Amino acid sequence: xxxxxxxxxxxxxxxxxxxxxxxxxxxxxxxxxxxxxxxxxxxxxxxxxxxxxxxxxxxxxxxxxxxxxxxxxxxxxxxxxxxxxxxxxxxxxxxxxxxxxxxxxxxxxxxxxxxxxxxxxxxxxxxxxxxxxxxxxxxxxxxxxxxxxxxxxxxxxxxxxxxxxxxxxxxxxxxxxxxxxxxxxxxxxxxxxxxxxxxxxxxxxxxxxxxxxxxxxxxxxxxxxxxxxxxxxxxxxxxxxxxxxxxxxxxxxxxxxxxxxxxxxxxxxxxxxxxxxxxxxxxxxxxxxxxxxxxxxxxxxxxxxxxxxxxxxxxxxxxxxxxxxxxxxxxxxxxxxxxxxxxxxxxxxxxxxxxxxxxxxxxxxxxxxxxxxxxxxxxxxxxxxxxxxxxxxxxxxxxxxxxxxxxxxxxxxxxxxxxxxxxxxxxxxxxxxxxxxxxxxxxxxxxxxxxxxxxxxxxxxxxxxxxxxxxxxxxxxxxxxxxxxxxxxxxxxxxxxxxxxxxxxxxxxxxxxxx
DNA sequence: CGACGGGACGC
DNA sequence: CGACGGGACGC
Numbered sequence: 001x002x003x004x005x006x007x008x009x010x011x012x013x014x015x016x017x018x019x020x021x022x023x024x025x026x027x028x029x030x031x032x033x034x035x036x037x038x039x040x041x042x043x044x045x046x047x048x049x050x051x052x053x054x055x056x057x058x059x060x061x062x063x064x065x066x067x068x069x070x071x072x073x074x075x076x077x078x079x080x081x082x083x084x085x086x087x088x089x090x091x092x093x094x095x096x097x098x099x100x101x102x103x104x105x106x107x108x109x110x111x112x113x114x115x116x117x118x119x120x121x122x123x124x125x126x127x128x129x130x131x132x133x134x135x136x137x138x139x140x141x142x143x144x145x146x147x148x149x150x151x152x153x154x155x156x157x158x159x160x161x162x163x164x165x166x167x168x169x170x171x172x173x174x175x176x177x178x179x180x181x182x183x184x185x186x187x188x189x190x191x192x193x194x195x196x197x198x199x200x201x202x203x204x205x206x207x208x209x210x211x212x213x214x215x216x217x218x219x220x221x222x223x224x225x226x227x228x229x230x231x232x233x234x235x236x237x238x239x240x241x242x243x244x245x246x247x248x249x250x251x252x253x254x255x256x257x258x259x260x261x262x263x264x265x266x267x268x269x270x271x272x273x274x275x276x277x278x279x280x281x282x283x284x285x286x287x288x289x290x291x292x293x294x295x296x297x298x299x300x301x302x303x304x305x306x307x308x309x310x311x312x313x314x315x316x317x318x319x320x321x322x323x324x325x326x327x328x329x330x331x332x333x334x335x336x337x338x339x340x341x342x343x344x345x346x347x348x349x350x351x352x353x354x355x356x357x358x359x360x361x362x363x364x365x366x367x368x369x370x371x372x373x374x375x376x377x378x379x380x381x382x383x384x385x386x387x388x389x390x391x392x393x394x395x396x397x398x399x400x401x402x403x404x405x406x407x408x409x410x411x412x413x414x415x416x417x418x419x420x421x422x423x424x425x426x427x428x429x430x431x432x433x434x435x436x437x438x439x440x441x442x443x444x445x446x447x448x449x450x451x452x453x454x455x456x457x458x459x460x461x462x463x464x465x466x467x468x469x470x471x472x473x474x475x476x477x478x479x480x481x482x483x484x485x486x487x488x489x490x491x492x493x494x495x496x497x498x499x500x501x502x503x504x505x506x507x508x509x510x511x512x513x514x515x
Numbered sequence: 516c517g518a519c520g521g522g523a524c525g526c
Numbered sequence: 527c528g529a530c531g532g533g534a535c536g537c
Contacts, residue, residue, distance in 0.1 A: 066530080077528050101531065114528050145528080152530070159528095169523065197524060208522060231522075238524060436517050461519075468517050497517080504519065 067151040071122040071165065071220065071234070074129060075149035079141035080113040087115055090137055094128040096120030116149055123224055126165065126217035148216070165216035168223055169235035172196070173426055174205045185211045188225060189218020210235055288340045289363035292330040292347070296356035306352060307332045312339035331363065410449050412491045417453040423474040427458050431479035433471040434501035437494050441467050450491055454482040470501055 066073055076087065088100045099118040102111050119125040125148060133146040148160040172181060181194040192212040196205050213219045223232045292303065300318040307313050307330075315333040334340040340362070348360035410416070433451075447460045447469065456475035463469060473479035487498040 075529065103528090103530065106531095112528075114530090116530070147528095150529070157529075171522065195524070197522095200525075206523090208524090210524070233522080236523075432519095434518065438517095463517090463519060466517075466519095468519090470519065499517090502518070 066116075066118065066149075067153075069122055070151065071148045071160075071216075072119045072125045073149040074117040074119070074125050075147045076115045076117055076132075077145040078113055078115060079138055079144075080111050081141070082111070082113075082115070082137060084115075086137060087117060090135075091117050091128050091132065094119065094124045094131070096124045121220070121224060122148075123217050123220035126215070126220045130215055130217055162216055164237055165234065166192075166214065166219050167210055167212045167235040167237075168219050168232045170209050170211060170226075170230040170232045172205075172207055172209050172230060174207045175426055176205065176207075176209065178209075181209050181211060184230075185222055185226065188222035189213045189215060287337050287362070288335065289331060289333040290340055290344055291361050291363050292332060293359040294328055294330075294352075294356060296353055298328060298352070302352075303330050303332075306347065307343055310334070310339050310343040310346070312336050313343075410446055410491060411493075412450070412489060414485060414489045416450065416485075419449065420452050420455045420457075422448070422452055423456045423458045425458060427456075427474035429458060429472045429474065430456075431473045431476045432501035432504075433473070433479055433483055434499045435469045435471060436497040436499075437467045437469070438497070439467075440494060441469065442491060442494050442496075446492060447471075450486065451482055454478045454485070457482075 074091075078087070082102075084100050084102055087102070088097060091097060091100075096119045097117060098120055100115065101118075102115045104111050117125075117128070119128065129146045129148060132144065134143045136143050148165060150156055150158075150160060168185075170181075170185075172184075176184075176196065178194045178196055181196060182191055185191060185194070190213065192214055194212075195210045197208040197210075198205055211219075211222065213222070219234065223234065226232050290307075292307070298318070300316075303318050304316045307316050312334045313332060314335045316330060318328055318330040332343070334343065344360050344362060347358055350358050350360075352358055435447075441462060444460055444462055447462070448457070451457050451460060451471045454473075456473045456478040458472040458474050461470040461472065471479070471482065473482070483498045483500065486496060489496060
């Protein structure tokens, strides 16, 4: 036992956050410091299988990786007369000490009253900080101050605040509520609050969240021990926010749409939702009205039924041109812009009756600046959202709607089964297909349209910048059938190789618990 | 040939 | 205020 120093622990506040970190003014210097070499801590290295070479132990480390893992090193301000052994003894009860180092003056070799204590884990360092800060180690000396050491590469000279050590940033299922988040992470410590990052307009979770603990050791414990699939890391402080967060067309910033909730309308166009309330276009007849032209014989009832497939139609009238029956045009109006844009997207070029392509355009032909803006805006949302899973399929009428409307978008040399619903996005993937496109990739929505038809499709994933993608299926047989039917086929002029995907890179993660 | 792996909060 | 050592793997 090298416990020959009487360590006096003065009971004080236990939370670092509450404690006063007063200045230490060490006056006299008692030239008592240990000159012995650093002692090898029983590290958990498994270097055993090396050539027998460096067996003479006591020559190596002070830990090489000073900041590995992050926040595992303490910066300790003490009396100048503290020894390395005394420090080590004081902190060893928190476990995992990898090194203790007293800073000394370069010239005089006198200790400067500051030292570093390296732990194996951040949680150990944090706990030691919380417990030891403010303690009096040597009778008659000032209480010590204990901080997480700045990383060696950092040039900052500020103390690391608890604020930076108590909030973690995690990836969670989109279905998680704040309650779920709290229930998941409270096993690691007392939680001050949980926040889920949501789409500001729709409230839809982005699958990311923050958990604020009361103590750094709790946050560290969570990061070290929570399921790896949460990818927990320390959250960057909010204050020094990245200066450039632009909301404009930011490329991969998709997903800014809502899920359906109200019965007969597209949620992103409900009048009381602010998406583009600023463009006061919702009540404009022009931007909600479509013109349909046809050369074939159609009846008022047929056209009505067709455009009524899109929710929100409030007016539809067919006008026959002279000498009836050979030509006609119809005026259709919806009660919201989104429905009108969607109807145009889906029905323009649609063959009805078969062999006859309908022409559908905006009544104002999209020529007004406001109309163009609105069209672009809503179209962008629709393209990425319509076929995007269970929530959006709610707004599609169950009978016939999808299969009828998707016809003009996809041309292929194979007879496709009708559209099927996507599997819920949190379904477990049972099989993945790897698809190579030649000469170029296909749009996401087209692929979803094609690959969903065998059932249980969870998600289409296109690899950015590559001509390949992955199709995730919740059912193996569905995936196999898709592969059998689609391999080597041509969709919209693009030939596809459809293969089983290699297993994803091993990451030994358990799946997130589902409560 | 043709391979995935991610992340940020209205002041 | 109170901040960064000693010593050198071996293809």
